[in-house]
Amino acid sequence: MLKIAIVGGGAAGFFSAIHAAASGAQVVIFEKGSKVLTKVKISGGGRCNVTHAAFENSHLVKQYPRGGRFLKKSFQQFSVKDTIAWYEDRGVQLKTEEDGRIFPTSDLSQSIIDALRREVNKQGVEVKLSSPVTNIERMEGGFCIKTKNEHFLADRVIITTGGHPKKEGFRMLENLNHPIVSPIPSLFTFNSPKSDLRKLAGISLPNAHLKLEGSKLAYQGPLLITHWGVSGPAVLKLSAFGARWLNEKEYKANVQIRWVADLTENEIRQHLLEYKNGHPKKKIKTNPLFELPKRLWEHLVDSAEITAEKMWMDINKKQINKLEQQIFCYILHVDGKTTFKEEFVTAGGVDLKSVNPQTMESKLVPHIYFAGEVLDIDGITGGFNFQAAWTTGYIAGVSASKKEFK
Structure with missing residues (x-):
């Protein structure tokens, strides 16, 4: 035997x-x-x-x-x-x-x-x-x-x-x-110790798109904002495919986040312009678009340097461009990782x-x-x-x- x-x-x-x-x-x-x-x-x-x-x-x-x-x-x-x-x-x-x-x-x-x-x-x-x-x-x-x-x-x-x-x-x-x-x-979350995004810990997005800047590595799926950075299936899957690339970069990289994965840059811009024309007297910060969570929308408006009292009729093309970029290509600076022991x-x-x-x-x-x-x-x-x-x-x-x- x-x-x-x-x-x-x-x-x-x-x-x-x-x-x-x-x-x-x-x-x-x-x-x-x-x-x-x-x-x-x-x-x-x-x-x-x-x-x-x-x-x-x-x-x-x-x-x-x-x-x-x-x-x-x-x-x-x-x-x-x-x-x-x-x-x-x-x-x-x-x-x-x-x-x-x-x-x-x-x-x-x-x-x-x-x-x-x-x-x-x-x-x-x-x-x-x-x-x-x-x-x-x-x-x-x-x-x-x-x-x-x-x-x-x-x-x-x-x-x-x-x-x-x-x-x-x-x-x-x-x-x-x-x-x-x-x-x-492999399979780890992204730390971003200096990002204001961490103040939004607990917010989740059903389908975000993430891309590692300077590479062809990208993935989309559910995303979770945490006290240390970002996690969720989209991050874990991207970390797996980018494991060696990120290791070579010593886990320091920029991640481009599109908060609504299914929308193109042009579609986001078009929607912003249509909303501006249709609701000129509404305040931008207090009326979230794209079904984004309220706190995240407020953060994106702040990041676009649009003040709280601004109405849609008050902003120009340059400010719309900034808001569009925050929604379509938000830059998160990654510095470190957290693995699941x-x-x-x-x-x-x-x-x-x-x-x-x-x-x-x-x-x-x-x-x-x-x-x-x-x-x-x-x-x-x-x-x-x-x-x-x-x-x-x-x-x-x-x-x-x-x-x-x-």
């Missing part, structure tokens, strides 16, 4: 263990902590965003700033539909929200954890807690997995240790001659050039496999990182348990 060691007791680790054991292998999970599936537990505010309703793989791969091309072949083996079917076949009912995110109908991540634990127990997988792996040594015909308490001999190894904030966290893999792409944060996502990890996307096997060391965030794969917020974990975990588990290798 094949003996397979899995290093890491997270989502990808459990999923690869289940599918390796289902094929008849003896499987042991080594987890450094005292608990397993900790990230699953806290993800999505404790609800667990299992996957996303992106059923066309051509659309799905575009949601990965890094790893999309690699996953193209992988998703052909285990797709979003397969994820949904797998959990529902095991009694976990799922629901799709308006934005495409998929959660358990219970709104509890424990539903996902329970399903994974039940399946691991059913398949006879052994889980060793508080067992950090200190080294993986190649031996004739297999590997020696070393922990503080034991040496475990395995025929195959699946590494699912997740992301690390620093390259030193991948040292064990570098010792196996695997190239590592230096990790940097509990749900930390990194760009970086095992270089994908060294891994076969159809088997998750290392091209450099036969019979070593990778799955999950340990790979240089990261998706935008919305369930995409979990989908990558289920897909790569499935492929690694099935591939590692095959006795014949091509």
Whole structure:
């Protein structure tokens, strides 16, 4: 019987263990902590965003700033539909929200954890807690997995240790001659410590457009003004695609914000002029346009240097131009970031050039496999990182348990 060691007791680790054991292998999970599936537990505010309703793989791969091309072949083996079917076949009912995110109908991540634990127990997988792996040594015909308490001999190894904030966290893999792409944060909010916008904390916009000045990087979606700057899906997604660019800029950049994403500059200007002609005696500051929140509108009027008592009939073309620019191209100076420590996502990890996307096997060391965030794969917020974990975990588990290798 094949003996397979899995290093890491997270989502990808459990999923690869289940599918390796289902094929008849003896499987042991080594987890450094005292608990397993900790990230699953806290993800999505404790609800667990299992996957996303992106059923066309051509659309799905575009949601990965890094790893999309690699996953193209992988998703052909285990797709979003397969994820949904797998959990529902095991009694976990799922629901799709308006934005495409998929959660358990219970709104509890424990539903996902329970399903994974039940399946691991059913398949006879052994889980060793508080067992950090200190080294993986190649031996004739297999590997020696070393922990503080034991040496475990395995025929195959699946590494699912997740992301690390620093390259030193991948040292064990570098010792196996695997190239590592230096990790940097992905999915973070923008800090703007000197901006007056922070006084509007709590205001949200349903659909704003953000662009990083000096780049082609842009994204639109819900935006939230916070005490430290801006957050929300639009910011998080832009931070993911701009992770390396922003890192090179030391997180100092200008963000151009269009508060109403669906309107062009000309449409905004036309609406302002029409309102001026139609309501000449109305005060500008006390009559918000474009369904913008009142406090935000007042801030934009102030930023356009239009005083509180001014009526529409009192302002000239230059002042209208300024107001138009505040609405269409508001400049926010970003200086720093805030990451989510509990749900930390990194760009970086095992270089994908060294891994076969159809088997998750290392091209450099036969019979070593990778799955999950340990790979240089990261998706935008919305369930995409979990989908990558289920897909790569499935492929690694099935591939590692095959006795014949091509």
